[in-house]
Amino acid sequence: MAVAWSNVSVVLGGRTVLDGFDLSVAGGSWLVVIGPNGAGKTSLMRTLAGTVAHTGTIRIGSEDAGGIPGRERARRLAVVPQHPVIPPGIDVFDYALLGRSPHQGLRFSPSERDRRQTLEVLHRLELGDFMDRNLDTLSGGERQRVVVARALVQDTPILVLDEPTSFLDLGHQLEVLELIAELRTERSLTVVSTLHDLAVAGQFADRMAVLDHGRLIAHGSPAEVLTPEMISNHWGVHAHTDVDEDGSVTVTVRRRQQA
C-alpha cells in the first residue's frame, strides 16, 4: 500500500518543524528518512500516525488520510514509536495482543483468532519462550522485538518505525532491522522509518529522504542520496561512501581532527 505526502507542514509551539513536505512511497518499498537531530523526522512519522495536527494532505493507499476513521487507519498502518510506553507489570503476550485492538469491537475483547495471530507472530519473532515474561524483565533488544511484534500483530500493510533501534547496540540493531527486512519481503510491507545512524540506514533503505530544518533536502536511492557532500553539508562530518553491487551504501565516518 502506497503512502504520499503533499505539501505537508507541521507547526509546533509557533515553530515550523515540517515545511511543505512532498514525497510518495510506492507500495512494498522501504523509505528511510535521515537527517540531523531536530530535523523534523519524528514529526513526519507522527503525521502518518495521525497523532499531530498538520496542513496539506496525506494519502494512505488511494484515500486522503483525513477522511479515514482512526480505527481503519490503524488497520492500514502500525507504528513502532521511538519511546514506547510500557504499561507496568504487563507480560509479553498481553502486550503483543494489544496490536489486535483495531480489529476488535468496542469492548476490545480479544477473540480466539486474535490470540492465534498473536501467538504466530511471537513464534515467528522467536519470542515464544518469553510469552509469560514481564516486559520489565527483558533486555533492551528483547523488548524492542516485542514492540515490533505488537506492530506486526496489528497486521497492517504499512509499518511506520521511528528510530526502532535507538537504544540498541550494533548487533541488536542489525538483528531488528534484518528481521524487518525479512518481514517486509515476506508480507510485502511498505516500511517508512527514521534511522539516525547513516551507516545502518545505507544498508537497509531502498529509498531515502534527507530532512533538515523541516525541509526535504534530497530523496532517491541510497546511492543518489548518501554522498560525501550531502553528509558534510548537513551533518558537518567528513565521510567516505562506497556503493555496493546491490545498491546499498557503506558509509565510513572520519574523525574531524587527527591527533
Added chain:
Amino acid sequence: MMSSSTGAGVTGDRLAGSTGSGRSRLGGRWLSAGIASVLIAAVIGVATGPVPIPIWQVVLELLDRLPLIDVDSSLSPADRAIVWDLRAPRVVLGLLVGALLAGSGAAYQGVFRNPLADPYLLGIAAGAGLGATIAIVARLRDAVGFMDPVPLAAFLGALLAVAAAGTLSTRRGSTGSSATLILAGVAVANFFTAIQTFIQQQNSETLQQVFAWILGRLSTAGWGEVRLLAPYAVICVVGLLLSVGALDVLAVGEEEATTLGLKPRTIRRLILLVASLGAAAAVAVSGLIGFVGLVVPHAVRMLAGSSHRRVVPLSLLFGASFLALADVVARTVRAPAELPIGVITAFIGAPFFLLILRRQTLS
C-alpha cells in the same frame, strides 16, 4: 529464522478461551476469592450487632430468600426483622459503596495512568461537601419533610464539580490532555472547598453535623438509601465492566492508543463519566470515605496482576467486602457508640497496604 513451532502445547495454553495460562488460572482463583469475600462479609455483617445471631442461622435465613430454596432458619420474627429491616440494608449499602469507590478508583487510576488518582481527584469530594454543607446549613432537612435532602444536594454538588472540571479543561470543542483535566479538577476542588469552608465558618452551630457528614458513615433507615444508590450502581458497574478492554489499551498512553485505533479522549471522558456517577452517588449516601478507592485497586493489582480485565472486577468485589467488614468494626469496637467508618478504612487499610507493599518489594 522462519519457525513453525506454533506447538500445540504452548498454543493450547493461551488459546483456551480467555483463561488458560498459569496467570489466567490464577485470575479465575482470585475471582472466586472475591465472590467468597463478599458472601463472607455479608454473613458476618448481618450476624454482628447488639443482638447476636448465630452465623449458621444467618446463612440459612439468607439461603431461604434464594429462589427454589426453602429452608427454615428458626429465627424468631423479632430476629428476622433485625436481619431484614436493620442489618441487611446497612450491609448491602456498605457493599455497594465499597464496590463503587474501589471500582471507580481503579478506573480513575487507569484513565490517568496515575497510581495516586482516586475517585475524588476531579472534585467529587469538594463538590459533595459543599452540597451537603449548604443543605445542612439551610436546614433543608426541616423544610423538606418527605425525604433527606442532604444526599441529593451532595450528589448534585459532586456532579457539578466534575462537570466544571471537564468543561473548564475543554477548549474550542477539543478535549484537553489528562494533565489539563487533573489541574482543572484541583482548581475546582479548591474553589468549592473555599466556599464550603466559608459557609461552614459563618454557621459554626452546624459544624458538628457537617463534620460528621464529612467523616463518612453508613447509616440506614430501612432500604431507602440502597434504593437511592441502586440505579447509579448498576450504570456504573456495567459501564466499568464494559470498559476494561479500553482501559488496557489506554495503558500505552494517548498517542499509542490513537495508533491502535482508539479515540483516547472520547473514551476517557466516557469512562470518567460512569466512574464519577458511581462515586458521586456513593459519596451522597455515605459521606466522604477515604482510602477505599486508592488502596483496594492497588492491593488487587499487586496480588492479581495489572490487566484491567482483572483489576476492575476484583476491585468491585474486594472493595465491597472491605467496606462491609470495616463497617462491622466501626459499629462493634466501641458499641453502642459508632466510630466514623472513614477512620476504620484508613486504620485497617494503611497497615494492610503497607504489608502488601513490603511483600511486593521483597519478592
